[in-house]
Amino acid sequence: MTVQSPRASRPADRRRQLIDHAAELFVQRGYPHVSMADIARAAGVTAPSLYRHFDDKQDLLGAAVLSGVDDLEICTDRALSGRMAPSDDALRALVETICKRPDSASLWRWTGAYLSDEQNREVALRTRAVLRRWAEVLFGDDPDLAGWERSQLTWALLSVAGSSAVHKTRLSPAREIDELVGRGERLLRLRPSQAPPRPPEVPPMPSETRRDEILDAASNLFAERGYADVGVDEIGAAVGISGPSVYNHFPSKAAILVGIGQRSSARLEAGVMAAYASSNEPGEILAALVDSYVTVITATPDLSVSFNNAPALATDPSARELLENQRRYVARWIDLLPQADPALAGGPDPTGPAEAAVGVHAALSIVNDAVRLRRGTSRPEFAAQMAYLMKGVLLPGTDG
Incomplete structure (x- = not known):
């Protein structure tokens, strides 16, 4: 043999x-x-x-x-x-x-x-x-x-x-x-x-606390170089303090990333409350959520940093609530879409929510990818065009 x-x-x-x-x-x-x-x-x-x-x-x-x-x-x-x-x-x-x-x-x-x-x-x-x-x-x-x-x-x-x-x-x-x-x-x-212009956006409030200054500096550094390649000493230097002094505000670098995520999550939640207060129509609520999402992801690097570095928090117990909040946020979109799109609503087909999930992630990926790759983000009309494309992909018969 x-x-x-x-x-x-x-x-x-x-x-x-x-x-x-x-x-x-x-x-x-x-x-x-x-x-x-x-x-x-x-x-x-x-x-x-x-x-x-x-x-x-x-x-x-x-x-x-x-x-x-x-x-x-x-x-x-x-x-x-x-x-x-x-x-x-x-x-x-x-x-x-x-x-x-x-x-x-x-x-x-x-x-x-x-x-x-x-x-x-x-x-x-x-x-x-x-x-x-x-x-x-x-x-x-x-x-x-x-x-x-x-x-x-x-x-x-x-x-x-x-x-x-x-x-x-x-x-x-x-x-x-x-x-x-x-x-x-x-x-x-x-x-x-043909994207409709968006109203002028209110610039983010300047940081008033050392904690927010640290989050601002870390968010910018993580966006520029990646979470893994930025040290706590560098974050401290960016706000004029020593690395060990950062630990007076956050117990770890992971806690800083969680704080960035919590801040962007709070902004998204504010957009959710405003959207539901603005209308009872699912399609109008969903369109308002698109507008608020685009505002949050283009105003500061926080949301993109949190989203792009989610794997770093996957096994961190302190991040469980944040990750669950992010899942619930996307679930709202998925619940609204069948109500706004008759093609996905009702009937005996049990895959409607799954099809809605595909549609929601398709729309979110348009702006997420563009921001991650910095494709056209410096143009003044960028946010308006992203909202227009997302609404066009999500909602039937809409022109943004």
Whole structure:
């Protein structure tokens, strides 16, 4: 009997296997909270074996992100090669392309801050080239659609399709794709240049306490460099105190992150109370929630920082109430949507709430992704256009 050596039985593409395991862990737990030992364990190899393929974790992240771009390019070639599909067929092809490899679609959006400038430039250039190809098929040469609108709508479509990676649903994959295609069809009918202007926003109140100054400084540093790469000493220096003095106000860096989340949660809850006080109509309440969410996420980095660093608090007992408040907040949207959209309300179909969840996360991903990637956030009309796109995706017959 011939006995195969371990080397002969080793999978041919071990490097790709390692990349796939790493990508899955990075998406599930967040890049800062995954070690090379975790990846080696998940892949069933030793740590030295992992280092034979990659210099360090950052090198592995770069390979994983670029592998995802490779996948997107290959799937785009398959979907669009040799034909110019009708826009509805192209939309379904785009959604299916993203949903088949959710980690590939979402990894860069979540980890761009940890890549080198050169890596980010390469990913951005290649992704834009792919999206331009999709835009040519989806929008053709529509003379009424400006170039910047085509770009914004295509990026928003990428967010809608990629939203499948940020939540769990009770829908079958086919039903989820149908729901995302339906949301995408609504998005394609929108014209960002027609977004109604928003009333001038009241700037946030200046910090009056040392505690708030610490939260402000930490929020800005976490947004710029990531939670894991910022130390308490740096937070203290940003407000003119020593690192140990920070502990007079917060027992740990995690407690600072919880405080940032609690502050953004309180602002969202204020928006909820105002929305329900403004109307008894579910659609109007939901539209008001969109407006308040956009205001909160664009006014300060707090909400985006809290959302992006949720994995850091997943096992922290002090964060349980905060995470539960965040779940309840999204649940309000999900409860309202079937009441506002007759297509999801009533009837014997038990999947209505699941379809509503898909729609809500699709809409939220549009602004969450744009803020995370800082895509157009400095433009004065950014908030108005985000609210317009979100309402158009969520609510039937609305123009924002």
